[in-house]
Amino acid sequence: QVQLVQSGAEVKKPGASVKVSCKVSGYTLTELSMHWVRQAPGKGLEWMGGFDPEDGETIYAQKFQGRVTMTEDTSTDTAYMELSSLRSEDTAVYYCATVQGYSYGSYFDYWGQGTLVTVSS
């Protein structure tokens, strides 16, 4: 059973960066395809990007290109998502989630508990 434990809530000022971590247990990070999804207050789910094992690279949603960086530390089985140039619209709960299945049919099977990032001056 995969368990994903995320870092705690963050409060950031506009223009700053935030880095959220996601610690894996039950499996090693190399056995998984980790992605990130966010949810603004009272809004729906929005995919941000993640590792595509078929391409062997990290892919990002067009909306976040140039502003998000997703990395992995396989020595500690921890995934990271860093979002820069924060603005108020980035206030959201950020989830890490593992992806299962082949590329076009893949789905999110395990989710972290979420990390609230608040952007406020």
Next chain:
Amino acid sequence: QSVLTQPPSVSGAPGQRVTISCTGSSSNIGAGYDVHWYQQLPGTAPKLLIYGNSNRPSGVPDRFSGSKSGTSASLAITGLQAEDEADYYCQSYDSSLRKVFGGGTKLTVL
């Protein structure tokens, strides 16, 4: 504006059957890509409910079922229970945007 369209809300009395639709286009559901469904209870992370259009992960009651036809998919819940009150999201692949979600549907058990 979500790429996949869901009704904002549905409701039903305990024991009843409700369905939630998810409408896409020729670049996602209509292109043959699978649809998956998630349940999000208040204040919690989403949970996988249906994958590959109609498959239930272990532990999901058979009261939940999914189907897909053309550019749409549906989630059906029979024998509605109070604990089913949650937000439900569909998800698929889009040829331009890759992974996409529906806007979500709030289910109220009357």
